[in-house]
Amino acid sequence: MTENLLEVAGLTRRFAAVEALKAVDFVVAAGEVHALIGPNGAGKTTFIHHLSGALLPDAGQIRFAGRDVTRLSMHERVRAGMARSYQITNVFLGLAALDNVALAVQGRPDAGSSFRFWRPVRREARLFDEAREFLAQVGLAAQAATLAGNLSHGEQRALELAMALATKPQLLLLDEPMAGTGPEESARMVELIEHLARHVTILLVEHDMDAVFRLADRISVLEGGELICTGTPDEVRNDAGVRRAYLGDHL
C-alpha cells in the first residue's frame, strides 16, 4: 500500500441552510492521478476551495504529507506543497508568459525572500532560467516573451499549469483544466497532464469524462455533498450508485 499524501476526514461545511459538504472522507495516495467527478452542484468547487484554503470547514480535518493543514491559510498550504490551478484562467494578462512564471518561482521559499528592495529582478538570471524550464515543460518555450493576454485560451491554460508547477508542489490541484478548450487543445492538455503525472501527484476535477477515464488511476464521485464512491475507473464505471447520479449522462 502506498502512503497517503492527502487525507481528508469528516469534512463538513454548511452555507446557511445548505449542507454543501457532508462529512466527506477522501484520500489521495502519493504518486497517483486521482480524479474527482460529480454532477453540477455536487460540491466539487466547494471541496477544492477547502483543500486550497480559500474556505475553512465547519468540521473535519485535512492532513497533507502527514501534517494537519486544516487551519492553514492559502499561502501556507502552497508553501507546504499544495498548488492549484483555477477553473477560470487566472494569470497576469499584462505580463509576459515568462514574467508570470518567474513570479511563481520567486514566491517559493527556496528562491529566497521577496523582501528585497534593491537589486532589479531582471538581473536575477536564476529566476528566469528556471521559469524558462517550466515553460518548456508545458510546451510554451517559444511564447516566453508573449504577453499572457495575447496567448490563445489553451496556451493560457498551459501557462496556468506552468505557474502551479513552478511552486514545486507535491500535490497539484487541477480545477477543470479542460474548461473552455477545443478538442485539439484538450488532447494536448491530456498529454501534458500525463507527462506531469510522472513527477507529481495530481488531484483532477474535470467534466470531460474521456479525459478523466484516460488519466485517472482512481476516481472519486461526489454527489449532493457526499462522497458516494471511490475506486478504479472500471469500478466506478460499473457502480450502480454512480450510474444513478449520472442518469442521462454518458459514462
Added chain:
Amino acid sequence: MTQLVLEQALNGLQFGLMLFLLAAGLTLVFGIMDCINLAHGSLYMVGAYFVAAAAQAADSFWLGLGVGVAGTAGLGLLLELTLFRQLYRRDHLSQVLATFALILIANEAVRLIWGPAPLMLNPPDALAGPVEIGGFFYPAYRLLIIGCGLAVAALLYLLVAKSRVGMWVRAGAANREITEALGINVRALFTAVFVFGAALCALAGGLLGPLLAVQVGMGESVLILAFVVIIIGGIGSIRGALVGALIVGAVDTLGRALLPTLLGAVLPADAASTLGPALASILIYLLMAGILFFRPQGLFPARA
C-alpha cells in the same frame, strides 16, 4: 450625579439618532452600490443651509424644514443622475476623488452664497423652553429631535423589513448580482435610495441646526462619525447602523462628560485633566478598532 448621567444619556440618545439618520442612507449607498460617498457630509451641510435659509425667508422653522429637505432631495436626485450613475461602475479611488471634489465645490459654493459667517437657525418658539421630566429639566427641542429620530428609525425599519422595496434593498445589500438577475430595476432602486439618503441628511442637518452652528465644514467631522457608525454596524445593514449610531452617540457623549471625572477618581488631578479629554475624544475610535479586531465585518454584516 445621577441627574448628570441621565441628562447626558438623553443627549447621547439624541446624538446617536441623528447619526443614524446620516448613517442609514450612507450604509445603503455603500452596501448596495458598493460606492464610497465622501460628499454625504456635504449633503448634510447643504441641507442645513437650505433649511436655515428657507426658515429665515418664511419665518417658520417647520416650513423651512420641509422646503430644505425637499430641496436637498432634489439636489441628491440631480447628483445621482448626472454624476453618481457614472461612479458606481468606477473603482473606489475614482469615487473617493470625485466625491472629495464635490466637498471642495460644496464648501466653496456655500461660502460664496452665504458668506463665511455661520447662519442662525431658531427652533420653533413653542419648543424653545425646557420641560420637566422625572425631576429635572430638559430642553423641549432636544426631546423633539429624539422623537423625530425614533419616528424615522421606526419608519425605516418598517420600510426595509416589511415592504417590497425594502426587500429589494436588503437583497441588493446582500448580493447585487442576484438582485439584477431577479429583474429588479436596479437603476431606479439606486436613485431612490440615494435621494432618500439625501433627504435624511437634510432632515438631520435641519434638526441639528438650532443646536449647532450652520457653517462651512460642519459636514466633514460628522461624516467621519457616520463612517465609524457604519464600520461598527457593518456595511449595508440598517440594523447595524442603528445599533452602531446609538453606541457611538452614547459612548462619545458619556465619555466626554464623565471620563475626566472618572479618571480623577483613580489618577492624580493634573494627570486626569490632561488625559481625560484626550482619551474621551478618541474613545469611539478605540472602540471601533476593538470591534474591528474581533469582527472585521462589523457587528451585523449584511453580506454573508
Added chain:
Amino acid sequence: MAFYRPASWQKPFAAVTLLAALALPQCLEFIDQSYYLGLATRMLIFALAASSLNLVLGFGGMVSLGHAAFLGIGAYVAAICHQAGIQQGLLVLPLAMVVAGLFALLVGAISLRTRGVYFIMITLAFAQMVYYLFVSASAWGGDDGLPIYERLQLGSFSLVGDAALYYTALGALAFAMFLFGRLADARFGRTVQAIRENETRMEALGYPVFRYRLVCFALGGACAGLAGALLANQSGLASPSLLQWTQSGTLLVMVIIGGVGYLYGGVVGAIVLLGLEELLLSWFAHWHIVLGLLLLGIVLFAPKGVAALFGRSRD
C-alpha cells in the same frame, strides 16, 4: 497590468531636472525673487509626501485616506524633540520616520484585514483619531499646535537659512525617488504590484500577501513622517491642521493629478497642485471650486493623470 517601466527618456529628464533644482536658489537670488524659494521647498516636501502615498496607493494598490496622520506624526515628533531641546536632525529625522512608520504598522495591521470601502473608511477613521488626540493634548499645544523656534542642525550644518532647508528637502526627495525607483524593479516592488493586480493569485502562488502589503504601507508611512518633520521645520509649527483628513484628501489629489502608479506621479502632482494654488489664489479666493471641477474632470475624463506621459504602468 504590467510592472512599472519608466520611459527611456525619464532618467535623463530627471537628472536634468535635478541639476536645475540644484541651481534654483542661486537663480532666484539673481532675479531677486527669493520669496519663491519657500514655495519651492514646500513643493519638494509635498512631493515627498505625495510620493510616499503613491507607493502605497499606486504600487501597493491600497486606497488609504489616512496618510495625513503619518505626515502629522512626523511633524509632531520634530516639534516635540524641539520642545525637549533635541536639535540634531540626524537624530530627529530618522526618529520621525521610525515613529510614523511604527504607527503605520499598527494602523495597517488592523485595517489591512479589510478590503475596499471598509479599508478606506478605517484608515480615515484612524487618522481622525490622531487628529483629535493632538487637538486635545494640551501639553503639545492643543488646537494651536506646537511651535518650532529654531530649525534643526544637520550634523554641524544649521538649516536656519532657507537655502539650507531647500537643499535638505531636495536631498530627501531625490533619495526617496531613487529608492522607490530601485524598489519598483526589485523583488519587493514586483510582488506588491502583482498583489495590486490579483491578490488571490499571489496568495495561491505562496506569497504571504498581508505581510507585503503591511510593509509597503509602513514604508509609505515612514517616508510621510520624514516629509512631516521637514514641513514642521519649514513652517515653524506642528499644526493639527496637518492631520486633518482633508490633508489626506489633498495628498490623494496630488497623486491622481500626477498619475497613480507612475514613479514621479507624486512629484508632478505636488508641483502642479501647489503651483496652481499659488497662481489661482491670488486672483480668486474661492479657487477650491476650480480645483474641484478640475478634479472631477480628471476623474471622469483623464484618470491616468499627467505623469502618464512619463512612463507606463499599465496597458
